[in-house]
Amino acid sequence: xxxxxxxxxGGGPDALQVLDVPEPHPGKGEVRVRVHAAxxxxxxxxxxxxxxxxxxxNPDGPFIPGADAAGVVDEIGEGSRxxxxxxxxxxxxxxxxxxxxxxxxxxxxxxxxxRLPDDVDLVAGSTFLMNALTARLVLxxxxxxxxxxxxxxxxxxxxxxxxxxxxxxxxxRVVADASEADEPLVRSLGADVVxxxxxDVAARIRAEVPDGVDGLLDGSVQAxxxxxAVKDGGRVGAIRAWEGDTERGIDxxxxxxxxxxxxxxxxxxxxxxxxxxxxxxxxxxxxxxERAAEAHRRLEAGGVRGRLVLDFx
Numbered sequence: 410x411x412x413x414x415x416x417x418x419g420g421g422p423d424a425l426q427v428l429d430v431p432e433p434h435p436g437k438g439e440v441r442v443r444v445h446a447a448x449x450x451x452x453x454x455x456x457x458x459x460x461x462x463x464x465x466x467n468p469d470g471p472f473i474p475g476a477d478a479a480g481v482v483d484e485i486g487e488g489s490r491x492x493x494x495x496x497x498x499x500x501x502x503x504x505x506x507x508x509x510x511x512x513x514x515x516x517x518x519x520x521x522x523x524r525l526p527d528d529v530d531l532v533a534g535s536t537f538l539m540n541a542l543t544a545r546l547v548l549x550x551x552x553x554x555x556x557x558x559x560x561x562x563x564x565x566x567x568x569x570x571x572x573x574x575x576x577x578x579x580x581x582r583v584v585a586d587a588s589e590a591d592e593p594l595v596r597s598l599g600a601d602v603v604x605x606x607x608x609d610v611a612a613r614i615r616a617e618v619p620d621g622v623d624g625l626l627d628g629s630v631q632a633x634x635x636x637x638a639v640k641d642g643g644r645v646g647a648i649r650a651w652e653g654d655t656e657r658g659i660d661x662x663x664x665x666x667x668x669x670x671x672x673x674x675x676x677x678x679x680x681x682x683x684x685x686x687x688x689x690x691x692x693x694x695x696x697x698x699e700r701a702a703e704a705h706r707r708l709e710a711g712g713v714r715g716r717l718v719l720d721f722x
Contacts, residue, residue: 413511413701413719414473418459422705425457427698428471433507433516435486440522442499445722446535446695447510448477449704450567456503457705464504464667473508476501476666478515479525479535480721489519496525498534500542500676502667511701513721520673526684533690536567536716541679541688543666544572544626547646548579549675550662551624555580560614560638563628564600565591567716568648571688572626573598578687584617586610586629591714598689614638691715 410432415424435441453474455461465472482495491497499517503509507516525534553559559576563569564585576583577599585600586607595603604613611634614622621640633653639645642658651661669675682688693715696704704717 411513411698411721412471412473412508413698414471414508415457416471418457418462418472420457422454422457422702422709425702425705428473430471430473430508430512433514435484435489435516437487438489438519439486439516440482440489440491440497440519441484441514441516442478442480442497442522443483443514444478444510444512445480445531445720446478447475447512447698447719447721448535448539449701449708449717449719450476450539451708452476453503453509453511454705454709456509461504466504467506471508472503473511474503475508475510475512476503476539477535477537478510479531481531483514491519491522496527496531496534498523498525498538500538500666500670502670504667511698511719511721518671520671520676523676523680523683529683529690531722532695532718532720533692535718536690536692537571537683537688538676538679539666540567541571541575541683542669542672542675543568543648543664544575545675545679546664546666546669546672547572547626547648547662548575550664551626551644551646553579553581553624553644556582557623558582558584558618560618560622560625560635561585561600561628562606562610562626562631562635564595564598564603565714566628567691569626569628570595570598570691572628573600574688575682578682584614584622586613594714608634611635611637693717695720
């Protein structure tokens, strides 16, 4: 079976190659999906480069990136609640022995599967679940209540964009950052206030919210540089390891989505919201799976808005 991955860590995008791996079959409470589209996320380049090398179940490889895929259920395990032919999106843990989503078939637990609405195609559907689930986990950790203010850095990205829309659905006031070119996009996602992105974004947020925001999602991974935007005793949601001190009683909550792919309750909530039109799915480009190296180069060069998607159909 075809997969795209690497046989060792540390190489650049050109280290990605077409691999022949065993075809998987589902066990109890699992489902197999024929992948039609797999999204390229920043975490994928980390898998390729070895950023998470200590988490891999098979230290000898191969190492197959990919956390997001969409396709059609083609085999079910005993007791699965899914049916052959269901159109779904799945979140995949790339550290497991079977690897991530860059494969013709993936097997995942029932809880890691989201039914796609009829009006969402497989390419767009592949861009949703991992980032939306991350956003949901962060907002739940921050535990803000309607009327409080959330700041979002990296708001033009997939995680940031879903967080803006999710926070608005939760009744929060949202202050988001954007470049001049991205400001119309971020406003269209529902941000109440948009400030210019950059190293001084904390000062720009404080200028709009003098007492500091109640919570902040650090989507652009600026770490200590964003603390000044947060009020005393406020909260920060981090998606990477947090190094260094905090200040003024601010709590940092680190979220790693791969630890929560069994949260069927959250996935079902996201499924309902997606069907209700809460979220805007953005595809930057679609490339054949064999051009994964090109997709990684483009992502790492920066400036991509929406997600690059690999076509496995």
